[in-house]
Structure formats: C-alpha cells, structure tokens
Amino acid sequence: xxxxxxxxxxxxxxxxxxxxxxxxxxxxxxxxxxxxxxxxxxxxxxxxxxxxxxxxxxxxxxxxxxxxxxxxxxxxxxxxxxxxxxxxxxxxxxxxxxxxxxxxxxxxxxxxxxxxxxxxxxxxxxxxxxxxxxxxxxxxxxxxxxxxxxxxxxxxxxxxxxxxxxxxxxxxxxxxxxxxxxxxxxxxxxxxxxxxxxxxxxxxxxxxxxxxxxxxxxxxxxxxxxxxxxxxxxxxxxxxxxxxxxxxxxxxxxxxxxxxxxxx
Amino acid sequence: xxxxxxxxxxxxxxxxxxxxxxxxxxxxxxxxxxxxxxxxxxxxxxxxxxxxxxxxxxxxxxxxxxxxxxxxxxxxxxxxxxxxxxxxxxxxxxxxxxxxxxxxxxxxxxxxxxxxxxxxxxxxxxxxxxxxxxxxxxxxxxxxxxxxxxxxxxxxxxxxxxxxxxxxxxxxxxxxxxxxxxxxxxxxxxxxxxxxxxxxxxxxxxxxxxxxxxxxxxxxxxxxxxxxxxxxxxxxxxxxxxxxxxxxxxxxxxxxxxxxxxxxxxxxxxxxxxxxxxxxxxxxxxxxxxxxxxxxxxxxxxxxxxxxxxxxxxxxxxxxxxxxxxxxxxxxxxxxxxxxxxxxxxxxxxxxxxxxxxxxxxxxxxxxxxxxxxxxxxxxxxxxxxxxxxxxxxxxxxxxxxxxxxxxxxxxxxxxxxxxxxxxxxxxxxxxxxxxxxxxxxxxxxxxxxxxxxxx
Numbered sequence: 001x002x003x004x005x006x007x008x009x010x011x012x013x014x015x016x017x018x019x020x021x022x023x024x025x026x027x028x029x030x031x032x033x034x035x036x037x038x039x040x041x042x043x044x045x046x047x048x049x050x051x052x053x054x055x056x057x058x059x060x061x062x063x064x065x066x067x068x069x070x071x072x073x074x075x076x077x078x079x080x081x082x083x084x085x086x087x088x089x090x091x092x093x094x095x096x097x098x099x100x101x102x103x104x105x106x107x108x109x110x111x112x113x114x115x116x117x118x119x120x121x122x123x124x125x126x127x128x129x130x131x132x133x134x135x136x137x138x139x140x141x142x143x144x145x146x147x148x149x150x151x152x153x154x155x156x157x158x159x160x161x162x163x164x165x166x167x168x169x170x171x172x173x174x175x176x177x178x179x180x181x182x183x184x185x186x187x188x189x190x191x192x193x194x195x196x197x198x199x200x201x202x203x204x205x206x207x208x209x210x211x212x213x214x215x216x217x218x219x220x221x222x223x224x225x226x227x228x229x230x231x232x233x234x235x236x237x238x239x240x241x242x243x244x245x246x247x248x249x250x251x252x253x254x255x256x257x258x259x260x261x262x263x264x
Numbered sequence: 265x266x267x268x269x270x271x272x273x274x275x276x277x278x279x280x281x282x283x284x285x286x287x288x289x290x291x292x293x294x295x296x297x298x299x300x301x302x303x304x305x306x307x308x309x310x311x312x313x314x315x316x317x318x319x320x321x322x323x324x325x326x327x328x329x330x331x332x333x334x335x336x337x338x339x340x341x342x343x344x345x346x347x348x349x350x351x352x353x354x355x356x357x358x359x360x361x362x363x364x365x366x367x368x369x370x371x372x373x374x375x376x377x378x379x380x381x382x383x384x385x386x387x388x389x390x391x392x393x394x395x396x397x398x399x400x401x402x403x404x405x406x407x408x409x410x411x412x413x414x415x416x417x418x419x420x421x422x423x424x425x426x427x428x429x430x431x432x433x434x435x436x437x438x439x440x441x442x443x444x445x446x447x448x449x450x451x452x453x454x455x456x457x458x459x460x461x462x463x464x465x466x467x468x469x470x471x472x473x474x475x476x477x478x479x480x481x482x483x484x485x486x487x488x489x490x491x492x493x494x495x496x497x498x499x500x501x502x503x504x505x506x507x508x509x510x511x512x513x514x515x516x517x518x519x520x521x522x523x524x525x526x527x528x529x530x531x532x533x534x535x536x537x538x539x540x541x542x543x544x545x546x547x548x549x550x551x552x553x554x555x556x557x558x559x560x561x562x563x564x565x566x567x568x569x570x571x572x573x574x575x576x577x578x579x580x581x582x583x584x585x586x587x588x589x590x591x592x593x594x595x596x597x598x599x600x601x602x603x604x605x606x607x608x609x610x611x612x613x614x615x616x617x618x619x620x621x622x623x624x625x626x627x628x629x630x631x632x633x634x635x636x637x638x639x640x641x642x643x644x645x646x647x648x649x650x651x652x653x654x655x656x657x658x659x660x661x662x663x664x665x666x667x668x669x670x671x672x673x674x675x676x677x678x679x680x681x682x683x684x685x686x687x688x689x690x691x692x693x694x695x696x697x698x699x700x701x702x703x704x705x706x707x708x709x710x711x712x713x714x715x716x717x718x719x720x
Contacts (some may be wrong), residue, residue, distance in 0.1 A: 007711045028698040030710075037710045044714070058708040062697035070650050070669070071686045072565065072676030074534045076693055078541040109530035114538065155651040160529025186656050190594040195650030199699055200685035203647040206599030213594075 005048050009058035010091045020055035022126075023093045025107065027100035028063050029230030035237065036099075036230040042259035043099055043123055049264055050135045054097075060087055064106040071196035078114065081106070085116035099123040099255060101156035101229045102194075108161070122157055124167040124228045124254050131173050142261030144174040149257075150181055150222035152213070152236060153188035154229035167228050170254050174261055179220045189213050193231035214239025218249065225251045270362050273488075277359035277495075284499035291506035295581055298619040302574035307522040314521045317661070321520040327659040331588070334399075337392040341428070344389035345513070348382055348435075355495050365442075368460045376463050383439065383467040386432040393425045393432075400425070407587035410596075412606040417509065417585055424510050431497045438490035439468035441475050441483050451480035512584035516660040519582040522575055523661040528652045531669060537564070565673025568634040569615045572670060579662040580611035589654035589664055595647040602647040604654035604664035610639035611667055636671045645671050646683060 013020055024047065030040040047054050065080030084107075088096075096118050098104050108120035121129075130136040149171055157163045164185045171178055183189045192202065192209030202208060214236055217225045225240070227233050237251045252260075307314075320326045325342065329335035354367045368375045400408050400421055408418070443464045449456030464472065475486060505511050512519075542548040566572050569580075589604035590596050596603050614635045621629045636645070648668045655663050676682045682690075689699045697704045 005714060007714070009708075026710075028700065031707045032698060032700055032702045037713075040710055041714055056708075056711075058711065059704070061707060062704075063693050063699055065693070067689060067699050068693055069531055070672075071682060071689070072669070072672035072674070073682070073690055074537045074564065074673055074677060075541065076690055078534075078537050079545070080693060080697075082538075082541055082545060082547070105527070105529040109527045110533065113533035155649070155653075156529050159652040159656050161527050187592070187653075189597075190649045190651035190653065192594060192649060195648050196686060196689065197649050199689040200646075200683050202598075203595070203600045203602075203643055205595070205647075209594045209598050209649065212598055 005044055007044060008055045009060075010055045010093075011058065011060065013055045014091060019092070021053040022095045022097050023088075023091075024054050024056050025096050025098035025100075025103055026056055026061060027098055027103045027230065029234075030099055031061070033230060033234070036233060036253075039099055039230070039233070039253040039255055042253065042264070043255040045259050045264040046127070046130070046136070046255060046262075049262065050130055057087065064103045066102040066106045067196040067199055069106070069110070070194070071199075081111055081114050081116070085111055085114055088116060088118065093118055095119045095121075097121050097123055097126045099228070099230070099253070101154045101160070102231070105156045105160050122161075122163060122166070122228065124157070124170055125163065127170045127254060127258055128166040131170065136173070136258060136262065138173050138175070138258070138261045140175065142174060142263075144176045144224070144257060144261055147174075147176045147224060148179055148220070148222040149174070149176045149224040149226050150179050150217055150220045151184070151226045152181070152191065152217060152232055153185060154227065154232050155188070155190050155194050157228055158188050159186055167226070167254055170258065171226055174257060176224075179222055181216045181220055183216060189216060191229075191232040191235035193235045198231050198234070208239075210235035210239045211242055214243060218243060218245060223249055224257075225249065226254060226257060227251060228254050274360065274362045280496065280499060281356065281359070284503060287503050288506065291503065294619060294623070295506065295511075298615050299574050299577045299581065301570050301615070301618065302572050302577040303570075305573040305575055307524075307575055310525060313525060314523070317523050317525075318517055318521040321523070321659065321661060322516040325659065327657075330657075330659075337395055340385075340388040340392045341396075344385040344392075345428075347385055348389075350378075351382055351435075352495075352498055355491070355498075359495060364458050365460055365462060368462055376465070379439065379462065380466040383436070383465050386435055387467050390429050390432045393428045397422060397425045407591040407605075410587065410590060410603055410605070412603055412609055413585070413587070417609070420508050420510070421585070423504075424508065427497065427501055427504075431494060431501070434490045434494035434497060436468045436471055437475075438487055438494060439465050440471035441487035441490065443469065444472060444475055444478075445480060445483050445487060448480040448483065455480050455484070509583065509585045512582050512660060515578065515582035519578055520661050522578065524575075524663055524666075528655055532666075534564070534673075536562070563674065564677035565675070566667070566670035567636050567674045567678065569611055569618055571674070572611070572635075572667060576611065576663070576667050576670075577615055579664075579667075580608050580615060582660055583608040583612065583662055585609060586659070588657040588659065589662070592653040592657045594649055594651055594653065600644075600647040601641070602644045602668075604668075607640060607644070607664045607667055608662060611635060614639050636674060640671060642675060642681070645675065648672075 008020070010023065024043070026040055029036040062084060063080055064084060065077035068080065069077035096107055101122060104120060104122045107116065107118065127136065151167055151171055153164065168178065189212065190209060191213050217236065225236055227236060233251055233253060240246050240249050240251060325335070325339055328338050354365070357366050358364055371378065399405050403409060442459060445455055445459040446461045475483060478486065505513065563571050569577060583605070585605055587605045593602060593604055621631050645668055648665065650665060650669065652665060655665050692699050692701050696702060698707070
C-alpha cells in the first residue's frame with residue numbers, strides 16, 4: 001500500500017462540498033496520549049486500507065466533557081457538549097465512530113438530550129462490521145494465530161452499553177486462543193480509571209484497582225491483554241509494568257491487533 | 265363455655281386484625297410520603313417493558329441466580345412465603361368466622377394435598393433460613409461482615425430469619441396437634457365437630473409422638489396456642505418489616521417496575537444547567553423554550569435526601585442490604601471506604617430521620633443535618649469509578665451510582681470542593697479543550713507526525 005495515509009478533515013471535505021460516510025471521533029487520548037496515538041494510527045490505517053469514506057474533526061474536536069460530568073461539573077460538561085454539538089450539527093454529521101468508550105457513551109447516550117442525535121458506534125463494532133462484510137480478511141489469523149489473548153471489558157462499553165460480543169468477535173478473527181478472566185463481561189472488573197479517576201489519585205485503600213485487574217489478567221496466562229479503551233490501556237499497561245512483566249505481556253488495542261495481523 | 269371461648273377468640277382476632285391493619289396503614293402512609301419528598305421524575309413510559317422487567321426481576325428473581333446457591337435458597341423462602349400465604353388467608357377467615365379449616369369443606373380431597381405441599385415448603389423455608397443464619401454469622405461471606413453491617417443491620421437480618429423459623433414451627437405444631445385431635449372425636453362432641461378429618465400431613469406428622477399422650481383438652485390449648493402464635497407472628501412480622509430492611513419483599517415489585525430503562529452509562533441531563541449554559545453561550549436569552557425561572561433556582565446536585573428523586577428514595581427503602589453491590593465494587597474490593605450498600609442505607613436512614621422530623625415538627629422543619637456530610641463523606645463519594653458494577657449486581661435494579669453522582673454534583677457545583685487534581689482537569693478542559701495540559705494546537709499533531717513519517 002502507499003505510504004501516504006489519507007486523513008481528511010471535515011473542514012477540507014466541506015470546502016470541497018463532500019460529505020463523509022462516517023466521522024472518526026479521535027478523542028483526547030487518541031490525539032495527545034503517545035501510547036493511544038498508536039491506536040489512532042492503527043485505526044486510520046485500517047480505514048485507509050478498507051477504503052472507508054471518513055473524516056476527522058482535527059483541530060475542531062474538543063473534549064466531550066465526560067470526565068467533567070462524572071466529576072460533578074455539569075456546567076463544564078454542558079459547555080463542552082453544546083459547543084461540540086454545534087460543530088457536529090453544522091457539518092451535518094450523521095454517523096460517528098470512536099475508539100474511546102467514554103466518548104462513545106457520552107456522544108451516543110448524553111448528547112441527544114442537548115440536541116445532538118447521531119448514530120454512534122464504537123470501533124470494536126465498526127471492526128466487527130468490516131469483518132462481517134468481508135472487507136477485513138485476516139489470512140490464517142495472521143501472526144496472532146494460537147496466541148493466548150484475554151480481553152478486558154471496558155465498563156463504558158460493557159455494562160454501560162451492553163457491548164460484550166463485538167470485541168470478542170473481532171478477536172476470534174485472529175484465530176487466537178481467547179481466554180476469559182475470572183471476572184468478565186457483565187462481571188468485568190473496572191481498570192480503576194472511569195468516573196474521572198484517571199485524573200486524580202485514588203483514595204486511601206489496600207491496593208490500586210489497576211493492580212488487582214492486572215493480576216486477574218496475568219493469571220490467565222495470556223501474553224496479550226486486549227482492550228478497547230484508552231484509559232484501560234493506560235491502567236493495564238501501568239499494572240503490567242508494576243508487575244515487571246512488560247517484556248513478555250503486551251497490552252494492545254483491537255485496532256492494533258487487526259492492523260498488525262493484516263500487515264498494515 | 266366452648267361457645268363463649270369461640271366468640272371471645274373471634275372478637276380478639278377481629279381487634280388484632282384491625283389494629284395490625286391500622287399500624288401497617290400508618291407506616292405505609294409514612295413511607296409513601298417520605299418517598300414523595302423526592303424530586304419528580306417520569307418513570308411511566310414503556311409500560312410493557314416495565315412489566316416484563318418486573319416479571320423477570322421481582323417475580324422470577326432472575327438476577328438472584330447469578331449466585332446459584334444463595335439464589336436457590338432465597339427462591340425456596342420466596343416460594344414458601346408466597347404460597348403459604350394461601351394458608352394465611354384461610355387462617356384469617358377462620359379467625360373472623362370462628363370456623364376451622366374453612367377451605368377443607370370447599371376443596372375436599374385437594375385440601376390435604378395442599379397442606380402436604382405447604383409443609384414441604386415450610387421445611388424448605390426452615391432449612392434455607394438456618395443456612396442463611398449460618399452464612400450471615402460466619403466469616404464465609406465477607407459482604408455480611410462489612411463495617412456498615414455492625415449492630416442493628418446484622419441483628420435485623422437475624423431477627424427476620426429466626427422469626428421465619430418460629431412461624432414455620434408454629435405451623436407444624438398446629439398441624440400435628442390438629443391431626444391428633446381429628447382422631448379424638450370420641451372425647452368431646454366439640455372436637456368431633458370442630459376438627460374435620462383432613463388426615464396427617466407430610467412433615468408435621470413427625471411431631472405427633474411428642475403430643476400424643478396429651479388429653480384432647482390440652483391438645484386444643486396447644487393447637488390454639490400455635491394457631492395464635494402463627495397468626496400474631498405473621499401480623500407483627502408485617503408491621504416489623506416496615507421498620508426493617510426486609511421491606512424488599514413488597515417494594516421489589518414497584519422498584520423493578522420503575523427501573524431505569526436507559527443505557528446504564530447515561531447520566532441524567534440537568535435542564536437547569538442547560539438553560540444557563542445556553543445563555544452563557546449566547547444561544548438564547550433565557551426566555552424562549554427553557555424552563556421557567558423558578559425551576560432553575562435550587563440546589564445543583566444533592567446535599568440531602570430531598571434533593572434526590574423519588575426513585576432514588578424508593579431504591580433506598582427497597583434495599584435489603586444483601587451487599588452484592590458492595591462485593592463487586594472495585595473501590596470496596598481494594599479497601600477504599602466506599603460501599604454502595606452503605607450509600608443506600610445512609611439514604612434510607614436519613615430519609616426516615618427527615619420524615620420523623622416532619623411528623624414531629626411540621627413540614628418545613630430543618631434539623632440542620634444532611635445526607636452528605638452527616639451520613640456520606642467526600643472520601644467515599646470520590647472513590648467511585650462509575651463502573652456500574654453495583655447497578656448491574658443488584659437483584660432488584662437499585663441504582664446506588666446515581667445517588668453518588670448527584671452528591672458529586674453538589675460537591676463540584678455548590679461546595680466547589682473537588683480534589684485539586686480534578687480542578688486542574690477542569691481548567692485544562694476549559695482552556696485547552698482536553699483534560700490534559702496539552703495546547704489545543706497540538707491536537708492534530710498526530711496526523712502531521714504520521715504524514716511526515718509517510719513522506720520520509
């Protein structure tokens with residue numbers, strides 16, 4: 001494939017009078033966090049390879065307001081939400097895909113009350129659709145064939161929105177040895193970062209939540225911990241480092257797994 | 265003499281029934297009034313889905329079976345309780361009309377079969393209650409040993425279980441002595457006329473040898489005594505539960521009917537804030553479309569129970585303190601102070617206190633106390649990861665998370681006392697449009713980096 005990846009912004013598209021099929025909402029972690037930028041890139045590579053007509057907001061994107069709302073600051077949340085909705089509505093966005101379950105939940109469930117109505121899907125669902133429609137093919141499972149992988153359910157994808165199957169369907173495509181943790185799906189244990197905990201230290205306790213969850217993941221014997229959330233990615237990567245297992249156990253996003261398996 | 269005793273019993277029973285009725289009615293009125301102290305919220309949409317939720321969760325106890333052992337034991341007590349009530353109906357009618365085993369004359373051969381069945385259920389209830397007492401008081405189930413369970417909550421749980429066992433034994437004694445009396449018609453015409461030959465019953469026949477040596481007269485006393493213990497026990501149990509965590513046996517039904525049907529991840533939009541935000545952004549002058557001004561005044565978030573919605577308060581009265589929420593809470597599992605069950609218990613205890621204050625001192629009474637501060641603490645509320653595990657775990661769809669988040673709103677917007685790290689996050693969002701301190705101009709840098717790499 002060509003080395004130059006196409007990353008059109010809404011502004012550019014609108015200037016040319018074009019409308020994308022889908023908007024890729026990158027999110028703050030996907031834009032600023034060095035680790036999660038790699039997930040953004042992996043997803044962009046997939047979008048390019050499949051030839052999806054997409055766009056990003058680029059510099060016009062701002063925080064959805066999720067952490068502010070969960071921290072109790074409803075004013076700040078609504079300021080963010082209302083201005084984001086203004087931008088999205090001005091571009092007549094109909095469909096949004098995002099690799100962040102927090103952005104996903106907020107735009108899907110909370111923007112409608114403020115006048116933002118879009119079809120919103122998480123990138124795990126989008127990848128599943130691409131697999132189902134045969135647009136993504138993984139030859140013999142690619143390099144993850146037979147490898148032990150465990151999937152960590154993000155709370156905002158799982159319990160918050162009842163999405164448990166899509167990410168697993170994506171992983172099945174890798175022909176890997178998928179193992180479940182003791183607490184999975186609706187009983188999945190939080191990574192510790194939700195509800196704005198990402199942005200402050202935990203209260204006094206006997207243990208950090210991410211360490212507990214990492215222990216559960218490591219006890220499966222999996223060499224890859226798959227996730228679909230930037231906060232979970234950070235928390236579990238820190239957990240693996242804390243256990244000094246980072247050389248043998250990788251925390252990878254679904255998009256990275258699919259992109260790598262396809263040699264992208 | 266027997267005639268007189270009979271009428272005296274009927275009178276006593278009638279008075280007892282009325283007294284119990286009045287006491288229960290007053291408690292129900294008090295609880296209903298307290299729940300309605302909460303803010304309005306419409307939960308009357310989608311009746312079909314609501315009925316289905318209630319049928320699955322309350323009637324069918326679907327979620328209880330997530331933990332199969334406790335689920336099965338609980339189901340035994342539930343079915344026993346539900347069906348044995350048919351017999352309570354007979355007892356009440358017998359009590360009022362001075363009859364004995366009234367339904368026998370209607371049901372004939374089916375009657376002994378039903379009593380056999382009830383006795384088997386009663387045995388199941390005794391067994392399950394005994395197991396629950398052991399579980400509750402051993403170290404086997406950590407959720408029963410949490411700090412919020414010390415004292416009255418632990419005692420409350422034991423009282424109910426012991427009470428249920430006593431009720432079942434009264435039933436067995438009553439049936440055993442009754443079975444003996446059926447064969448003692450020759451000792452008195454009253455006995456012959458009063459105790460129809462329904463036969464011996466599945467479980468109570470085990471107790472027959474204990475009483476067989478007694479005279480018919482003594483047997484009548486034992487039978488009557490058990491009958492009274494059983495029915496007084498049931499009436500007082502009905503009153504007791506209105507003061508107890510055990511109220512879930514009634515409120516599980518409305519509570520699941522009025523469940524939150526939205527996606528669990530969705531937080532309620534605060535209309536009052538929307539209005540102000542739109543004014544700030546110059547999108548409206550505040551007169552069009554928005555809420556009337558008086559609705560926008562008031563507390564942002566919840567400081568006290570009256571700031572919560574009526575559904576939050578119904579949740580609190582419905583909670584039976586099983587602690588499944590707390591046992592799955594990531595904060596609680598890692599030793600933080602937060603316990604979703606305690607949040608529910610705090611809400612209920614505070615609401616009872618507010619209700620009592622109003623009854624004693626009038627409806628505008630303010631005792632200067634509040635849910636947040638006097639019951640819940642900032643340390644607890646700040647520890648929540650909003651993971652929804654507690655909401656998912658509750659067998660009757662109680663939502664502790666909503667109460668936690670409404671108090672966080674108070675802390676952030678009224679008290680302005682969120683942790684410094686969160687204040688920094690707030691100002692990052694305000695100034696940089698991201699929760700981290702990156703300049704907004706760097707937001708699209710990842711694409712530039714990628715393009716540069718591609719061109720190299």
